[in-house]
Amino acid sequence: MSTKVNMTRFSLMAAGLAVALAQPVSAHHSFAAEFDANKTVTLTGTVTKLEWMNPHIWVYLDVKDDKGNVQPWQCEGGPPNTLTRNGWSQNSLKVGEQVTIDGALAKDGSKTCNARVVKLPDGRSVFAGSAGGDYPPTPPKK
Amino acid sequence: MKTHFAATLLAIAVMCPALAEGQQAFQPPTGPTPRLPSGKVDFSGVWQKPYVPDMTKDGKEQKGLAELPFTPWGEAEWKKYDAAEGDYTGACLPFGMSRSVNTPEPMQLMQSDKYFTFLFEQNSWFVVVPIDGRPHRQGIATWFGDSVGHWDGDTLVIDTVNFNGKTRLDTIGHPHSDQLHLVQRFTRPDLGHITWEVTVEDPKTFTKPWKNARTFTLRPDWEMMEYSCEENNKSLWEGRIKVPKR
Numbered sequence: 001m002s003t004k005v006n007m008t009r010f011s012l013m014a015a016g017l018a019v020a021l022a023q024p025v026s027a028h029h030s031f032a033a034e035f036d037a038n039k040t041v042t043l044t045g046t047v048t049k050l051e052w053m054n055p056h057i058w059v060y061l062d063v064k065d066d067k068g069n070v071q072p073w074q075c076e077g078g079p080p081n082t083l084t085r086n087g088w089s090q091n092s093l094k095v096g097e098q099v100t101i102d103g104a105l106a107k108d109g110s111k112t113c114n115a116r117v118v119k120l121p122d123g124r125s126v127f128a129g130s131a132g133g134d135y136p137p138t139p140p141k142k
Numbered sequence: 143m144k145t146h147f148a149a150t151l152l153a154i155a156v157m158c159p160a161l162a163e164g165q166q167a168f169q170p171p172t173g174p175t176p177r178l179p180s181g182k183v184d185f186s187g188v189w190q191k192p193y194v195p196d197m198t199k200d201g202k203e204q205k206g207l208a209e210l211p212f213t214p215w216g217e218a219e220w221k222k223y224d225a226a227e228g229d230y231t232g233a234c235l236p237f238g239m240s241r242s243v244n245t246p247e248p249m250q251l252m253q254s255d256k257y258f259t260f261l262f263e264q265n266s267w268f269v270v271v272p273i274d275g276r277p278h279r280q281g282i283a284t285w286f287g288d289s290v291g292h293w294d295g296d297t298l299v300i301d302t303v304n305f306n307g308k309t310r311l312d313t314i315g316h317p318h319s320d321q322l323h324l325v326q327r328f329t330r331p332d333l334g335h336i337t338w339e340v341t342v343e344d345p346k347t348f349t350k351p352w353k354n355a356r357t358f359t360l361r362p363d364w365e366m367m368e369y370s371c372e373e374n375n376k377s378l379w380e381g382r383i384k385v386p387k388r
Contacts, residue, residue, distance in 0.1 A: 029232035
């Protein structure tokens, strides 16, 4: 199965800890302005484009849905400045590579996600902890 | 059990390069407090700041205030705020002083006897603060407000008023009004650190002043980088982020 939407936290303990401990990477805008933390997604597909630009990088990938049809997705990562300081570059992810992205879905229902972790087939994780805004969000106490 | 723990740590190190490369364990240079030829404390340098998306929370190098003393107006503003209905920062509008200091991106401070300058990496904004004793300028209210500075011993006090009221204090959206008055106190106990405190005063929004306290760390290994917020702000162009109507 290539696309899996779930309502639970990461099952991988290490991944969860890595995200929790990663450097905060963005305050461009509020996470809640665009994404829904309660709608997590795991996408596996082929990278078609990487935009290494401010205010956030964007990873584009083709993902096969449950019927085998290829669907284009786009996922937001952190700002390139912070990712650069964390050791990543625009060459860290290449067009044609197979990746798995754990993230949160956009509120508007489009095939858009906020990437928390981008995993390569060999197990390495690039752009770990990438996120926009105040992720992981804590619901405001009102 | 120990094997599992070690394996988990190894996995974390592999998956989180910041940890693997020792960034979390960065140690700034040591030495005495630097001073200008005039004898004033020199705050110049590139500084790592804690990311503070919510000023009511404590965090690494950050002490917040859990319960903000809202006035009825402030409480109503906070309760009705929904970032999904408009977050001005998503449109790359100026963050304002408080939210700029709260960003995770570094800031460079530059200083002479006459001026103190914030160079925020976030969106490449800057704020120039006269520190030669002149009073606040009289003029139109602005996103960052009008700042002047004075010395209290070895502490530099930056006083900011005349805000336009269109910004938020932090990413999560705590409100303020155009009556906001920020007082930032900078001290540099040694070469590698700044001790920073802000007092937030806004009689329309809060019944009394309140504070946050933080530590900034000198990063001589970092250089400031360009941050063009408008370059690829596709979340706005594609309609997933709204511009607030105010």
